[in-house]
Amino acid sequence: MRVPPARGDGGLALAIVRRDHIPLALVALLALLTGGFAVLAVSMAPNGASLAVQNASEATFGLPLGSHSFSLDLISTVSSGRGGGVISQERYINYMPPDRMVVYRTSPSVKLLGVLHADAIAKVLAGYAAVTAGSTPWVDHGARYTRTEELVPFSARVSHIPSAVGKVYETAIVWEGYLIYINLHVVVPSQTFTGGKSDAGGVVGETFHMLRILGTKTPALPA
DSSP states (O other): OOOOOOOTTTTTTOOOOOOOOOHHHHHHHGTSSSSSSSOOOOOSOOOOHHHHHHHHHEEEHHTTTTTTOOOEEEEEEEEEEETTOEEEEEEEEEEEEEEEEEEEESSSSSSEEEEHHHHHHHHHHHHHHTTTTTSOOOOOSSSEEEEEHHHHHHHHHTTOOOOSSSSEEEEEEEEEEEEEEEEEEEOOEEEEOTTSEEEOOEEEEEEEEEEETTTTHHHHHHH
């Protein structure tokens, strides 16, 4: 599958999504947590677990959005069908409000990808916050919360980009009222499109681990 070159806009590679080309759509999922994406309001009253996750997201990113400093590790993976292997990248993101966000690639080699300011930061933070929003309820497992969404509404909420059909398996961990961990496991099955074009689909993974929030160090990643 084709992978576009990495860019320093919030930690993820951006790509144009074409609904009739699954590999590009898979790569484009790596952009869902960044970019100019508005946070959509929940269309129904949240349950207790959903309210806990939403409140933790606000505590982490600040209210108003972007008022809290933080640093995080981001691990992104994408694999295509037909034994195409796995492509992965690790990034470190450091945000100091109100107007400085630095993005480094940390694996396979260390490289400064970019320094973001003002409007670009607002777009990135809105994308981060949109991930835990939406009307699908979260399920409480103690400090760990899970839910499963259809990919089409998830993509519409987070990126406003049309996507392939698939499932998004989400895990969030809350620590002392803060959202410190998000894992997204996106599964896109084999699909056939208009005109007979088909693709084997694939899997996209995103793991966010907040390292520091307001200068306070957070726990290590869960096992």
